Amino acid sequence: MIDPEAFVKFIDENYQFICGVPCSYFKEMLIYLETYESKNELDHFLATREDEAIALASGVALSGKPALVYMQNSGLGNIGDALTSLAQLYKLPMLILVSYRGLEPDKDFPEHSVMGDVTESLLEAMKIPYSELTVDNWEVDMKNAMKKTVEASSPVVLLVRLGVLNQ
Amino acid sequence: MKGIEVIFALKNLIDENDVIVSSNGNISREVFHTLPRPQVYLRGSMGLPVPVGLGLAQANPDKRIIVITGDGNFLMGLGSIVTSAFYKPKNLKILILDNAQYYTTGGQQTVSSAINYSEFLESFKIGFSRSKKASPDLIEEDLTEFLNYDAFSALHLTIQASKENLANIPWHPEEIAEKIIARLTK
Numbered sequence: 001m002i003d004p005e006a007f008v009k010f011i012d013e014n015y016q017f018i019c020g021v022p023c024s025y026f027k028e029m030l031i032y033l034e035t036y037e038s039k040n041e042l043d044h045f046l047a048t049r050e051d052e053a054i055a056l057a058s059g060v061a062l063s064g065k066p067a068l069v070y071m072q073n074s075g076l077g078n079i080g081d082a083l084t085s086l087a088q089l090y091k092l093p094m095l096i097l098v099s100y101r102g103l104e105p106d107k108d109f110p111e112h113s114v115m116g117d118v119t120e121s122l123l124e125a126m127k128i129p130y131s132e133l134t135v136d137n138w139e140v141d142m143k144n145a146m147k148k149t150v151e152a153s154s155p156v157v158l159l160v161r162l163g164v165l166n167q
Numbered sequence: 168m169k170g171i172e173v174i175f176a177l178k179n180l181i182d183e184n185d186v187i188v189s190s191n192g193n194i195s196r197e198v199f200h201t202l203p204r205p206q207v208y209l210r211g212s213m214g215l216p217v218p219v220g221l222g223l224a225q226a227n228p229d230k231r232i233i234v235i236t237g238d239g240n241f242l243m244g245l246g247s248i249v250t251s252a253f254y255k256p257k258n259l260k261i262l263i264l265d266n267a268q269y270y271t272t273g274g275q276q277t278v279s280s281a282i283n284y285s286e287f288l289e290s291f292k293i294g295f296s297r298s299k300k301a302s303p304d305l306i307e308e309d310l311t312e313f314l315n316y317d318a319f320s321a322l323h324l325t326i327q328a329s330k331e332n333l334a335n336i337p338w339h340p341e342e343i344a345e346k347i348i349a350r351l352t353k
Binding site: 016017043045046047048049051052053054055056057058059060061062063064065067081082084085086089090091092 | 188191207209210211212213214215216217218219220221222223224225226227244246247249250253254340341343344347348351352
């Protein structure tokens with residue numbers, strides 16, 4: 001697991017805004033975030049739905065500021081219009097951490113299996129650049145993905161597997 | 168009153184410190200053709216003008232963000248009034264123009280009449296919330312009180328269903344975003 005303190009500090013140094021819908025794969029990060037005393041006025045907004053989170057981030061991006069979103073991959077099913085008719089259409093940079101449910105460790109959770117199978121092909125079909133967040137190289141992964149949001153002026157996804165941001 | 172008449176009544180009540188988020192379809196077109204430019208004209212994003220406004224309110228504490236949404240759009244993202252009421256940024260104003268129809272798509276009925284907006288908005292305890300029929304004699308007074316109230320505010324106005332023959336917004340969304348980002352980062 002990535003050290004949640006180091007990860008949240010990194011977020012605080014690079015963002016003033018984070019929002020999303022939780023997943024158990026983000027548990028340790030979210031526990032740390034909840035009690036974290038921001039040095040740079042990081043605001044954490046809780047969204048009711050994943051498309052609401054994309055819209056919140058779009059309001060921040062329309063203000064010329066970086067925005068970070070987190071959600072479970074089940075939420076990819078909820079954000080199709082928020083991406084295609086808002087974040088992508090208006091070319092708004094934002095980084096989206098998406099938990100990669102439905103792989104082998106989730107074999108006893110059939111509710112994730114179909115989305116797990118199609119997560120990458122769905123992102124490809126929607127032309128959303130994506131890569132993975134890794135434990136060993138997370139800071140480089142984050143920096144590269146952040147750079148990509150600006151270069152492409154687009155939402156960019158980092159897929160987060162079991163054990164990367166939770167124990 | 169027609170929706171465009173309510174929007175026109177905002178003209179003398181707003182200045183460069185105000186940022187309007189208009190919901191897709193007729194309302195965006197009416198705002199584009201009636202009020203100073205640029206504003207955040209949403210083209211799609213059905214159900215999302217309220218959270219776009221909430222994000223703008225968070226990122227721009229010195230600006231007043233006015234979301235103008237139709238009833239169909241508001242209903243599609245109904246959870247966002249709850250999120251907004253939880254954070255209740257005092258620089259966020261939500262104006263719901265309710266003609267009980269999806270007017271942009273041809274006047275199909277919405278289920279908006281199932282809500283008692285007075286009680287619904289009142290339940291959030293957000294400082295200013297009101298539901299009434301828009302009337303020409305009182306509109307300036309109502310909008311002034313709504314906009315100047317020093318707290319998160321929501322105003323629901325029932326309006327007459329009407330569609331003006333307005334030209335489409337000529338700016339591509341990328342251009343809308345560029346102009347707004349330039350306005351908010353200068």
